[in-house]
């Protein structure tokens with residue numbers, strides 16, 4: 001069975017909602033899913049996983065969240081070579097530029113991004129395309 005770790009940070013719950021949909025899609029595709037937040041895990045823990053979905057909203061000025069998520073990302077990014085990964089997160093007032101920057105950086109780690117980084121305005125509405133996109137991201141990682 002495919003094993004996936006979803007590591008996310010969410011201040012007001014929007015990225016958490018996306019994380020739950022990514023998990024749902026992955027489970028529907030047959031994967032076993034573990035969900036962690038930055039303070040529950042470490043770069044070494046994540047480096048022991050073959051498939052990881054990272055979630056973080058746009059914070060600062062088109063940046064990752066600086067206190068908890070960015071330090072973990074900085075520690076883990078040199079350990080991602082050969083792994084299958086996916087990126088997702090919520091944004092609100094720009095157009096998702098933080099995700100473009102993050103995805104470019106992730107591509108340089110030697111990891112394979114199984115799909116384009118998924119940037120969703122606020123939180124997916126029930127029955128929306130965004131909800132389907134989040135589930136599809138989880139399924140893509142499960143099948144990768």
Ligand SMILES: Cc1cc2nc3c(=O)[nH]c(=O)nc-3n(C[C@H](O)[C@H](O)[C@H](O)COP(=O)(O)O)c2cc1C
Pocket residue numbers: 009010011012013014015016057058059060061062063090091092093094095096121122123
């Ligand atoms: C301190 C702070 C900085 C933010 N910076 C950006 C930003 O640069 N670009 C953007 O589109 N949204 C920005 N936002 C909006 C958040 O990305 C948005 O509210 C998102 O839904 C929060 O996700 P969460 O509920 O998972 O914490 C910012 C929000 C906060 C509180």
